[in-house]
Amino acid sequence: MIRIGLTACFxxxxxxxxxxxxxxxxxxxxxxxxxxxxxxxxxxxLPESHASISVEDIVNSVDGLLLQGGxxxxxxxxxxxxxxxxxxxxxxxxxxxEINLFNEALRQKKPVLGICRGHQLxxxxxxxxxxxxxxxxxxxxxxxxDAELYDGLNHLIQIEEKSHLADLYKHIKEAxxxxxxxxxxxxxxxxxxxxxxxxxxxxxxxxxxxxxxxxYGVQWHPEFHIPGDSFLLDPDPLFLDFLQxxxxxxxxxx
Ligand code: MN
Numbered sequence: 001m002i003r004i005g006l007t008a009c010f011x012x013x014x015x016x017x018x019x020x021x022x023x024x025x026x027x028x029x030x031x032x033x034x035x036x037x038x039x040x041x042x043x044x045x046l047p048e049s050h051a052s053i054s055v056e057d058i059v060n061s062v063d064g065l066l067l068q069g070g071x072x073x074x075x076x077x078x079x080x081x082x083x084x085x086x087x088x089x090x091x092x093x094x095x096x097x098e099i100n101l102f103n104e105a106l107r108q109k110k111p112v113l114g115i116c117r118g119h120q121l122x123x124x125x126x127x128x129x130x131x132x133x134x135x136x137x138x139x140x141x142x143x144x145x146d147a148e149l150y151d152g153l154n155h156l157i158q159i160e161e162k163s164h165l166a167d168l169y170k171h172i173k174e175a176x177x178x179x180x181x182x183x184x185x186x187x188x189x190x191x192x193x194x195x196x197x198x199x200x201x202x203x204x205x206x207x208x209x210x211x212x213x214x215x216y217g218v219q220w221h222p223e224f225h226i227p228g229d230s231f232l233l234d235p236d237p238l239f240l241d242f243l244q245x246x247x248x249x250x251x252x253x254x
Contacts, residue, residue: 002041002246005062006032007101007118007249009070010094032068032115037222039239041246046096055104064246065105065116067098069221072183075132078124083132088183099125101214111214111245113238116181119207119217126189134184134203141201144179151178151224154232156199157206163195164208164216168237174199175233184219214245 008026015022028045039150044062050054059065074090075082077099082088098118102125105112115120120130123235131137146153154176159165161173169175185204188194196206196218209215222235 002040002064002243002250003062004036004043004064004066004246005046005059005101005105006036006043006066006068007098008047008094009068009089012091012093029068029070029223031221031223032066035067035235035239036077038227039236039243041243045103049100055100056108059101059104059108059110062110063250064111064113064242065101066242067102067112067114067121069116069118069180070094071117074118074119074123074129075130078127078129080132082131083136086130095121095124095159106213106215109213109249111242111249112209112216113242114217115223116219116221119219120181120183120185122209122215123189123192123207125184126192128185128189128192129187130183133182135182137186138184138201138203141184141203142198142204144184144198151180151221152251153180154178157196157220157233158199159196159206161195162223163193164241165195165206168241169233172233176231177205177218177233178224179219180221181219195222214242214249216242226252 006028011025013022013024033043038064072090074092077095098121132142191210192207193210194204197204205219207217222238225232225235227236
């Protein structure tokens, strides 16, 4: 069984909460775990390192790393001042936890797939920056998040010619994806290539690491797309590609 280490979303200690009052909770979103299992891999929620179990031990125990979506990334994680700390504080605690896991996965050459926040996290971990709020900082940007529509909001993306994504989705140059993000990549991180961008405003929607390890990020949520539904981009080729990289890596290892 292929074991995919899934990074957690966090509920930080909250004394106004009745359940687990004042305690920190780490959780996974179920469409994401189903996305892993539908494609033949077991998602394992990764804890924070503690006591004698290091980040190295944790990454050692899985075959690949999947960075799921969720809260904003804190501007401090890419050395920027807050535009509005009240509105967009981000989650620097989770950023540190995930950047450590990402760096270790890169060191161990374990494949990494980043979804939405995960795509942005890869960029930040490799020295890039984000729009703290896309519509405030990029006036030409279309709306990439709608609280009411949620994953019902979608837009077109252009797939870069001769990219890895173009290989995966042969004969598809333009596709429709959901969009649930108000942050986006501003300055691209080290050794990252743009694989797809939003048709109307050029916002970066997919990235790939140009190095000796498989690292891929998408700004949309493939786990919310329905396989075989022709309206939105088929979610499964992307995950199967990640799993193929995991299998190749595991074979080399043994
Ligand atoms: Mn988008």
